[in-house]
Amino acid sequence: MTTTRKPLVAGERVLLIDSRERRYLVTLRSGKQFHSHMGIVEHDAIIGGDEGSYVRTTKGGRLIVFRPSLSDYQLKMKRGAQVIYPKDVGQILVGADIFPGAFVVEAGTGSGALTLALARAAGDGGRVVSYELREDHHAQALENIDAWYEGLGGKPENLELKVGDVFGGIEEDGVDRMILDLPEPWAAIPATTDSLLPGGILCCYLPTIPQVSQTVEMMRRHGFDFIETLEVLLRTW
Structure with missing residues (x-):
């Protein structure tokens, strides 16, 4: 064709x-x-x-x-918070199994790099809701996302950005996949993960081993099975 x-x-x-x-x-x-x-x-x-x-x-x-490409844009977009780089975005999309039609909740919008990738992977039949605690980061992410969709028909209605504190819980229910990009994701697990459907997947993005350790401990306490910890290395030639 x-x-x-x-x-x-x-x-x-x-x-x-x-x-x-x-x-x-x-x-x-x-x-x-x-x-x-x-x-x-x-x-x-x-x-x-x-x-x-x-x-x-x-x-x-x-x-x-x-x-x-989307990865070109992610590397060049304006930054309020540190962006998640394409090598990690790819692993998150595959490891968390972000499928067309998925309902995804993200906590920690940051600059919106991962949010854009989640929206693309979930597709027109899916839904992505992204929470950000800081209003300045929310505003920058919204600007970046609107800029990406300019010329593409505008930001899709099934992508929603919110200013909110997820540590007290979230409004959404029936969530397929949850992504936590927070300094202390273990503190958000008790109030948010009940929104996941049975068989749902929680993915946390963390830069240090002490954070990983505390998060894994909290996941075990809240009944999560098949917990994996991955480090993604990229070498260019």
Whole structure:
């Protein structure tokens, strides 16, 4: 089957890559310009073109134009909180079995990197609710998520961001998968995991072994079985 990609349009993001593979994330706006040490590129020279095309700067530099992948965007998005990097996002999606149609609750929206991946994996038939305690992080995540969906029809209705403290419990019930990206997830387990369906999966993202130890202990006390601890290492060549 042959598919044809649509031309690039104003409002969507593109990735400009130079000869040294430096990457620049740009939102196309008619009448605007992209400035770099290589010179200037008119956005209008890109709008209407195709992915994989080249544009020249005013200094003769050459840039190749692509639509960014989600991982490109996650690495370039504005950060309020530390983002979860793509190598860990991939493991979470597979390890927590985020399937099309899943109802997923995330605690700790942060900058929204994982939230975007959860929404994509759960799909149109799923639902993702993400809680964030800090209003400034919530605002930054909302900005990042809205920016990603600009040009894609807007943020889907089945993706909901909330400002809230999950340590006192959550409103949702019948949850398939729960992701806790919190400094003290063990403190949230007693009040939140009753919302999981039987057979549901809880996944916690933690940077240190003492945090892992306390979380595993609390999970055992609350009847969780088949607990695994994984460290994800990535080596590029």
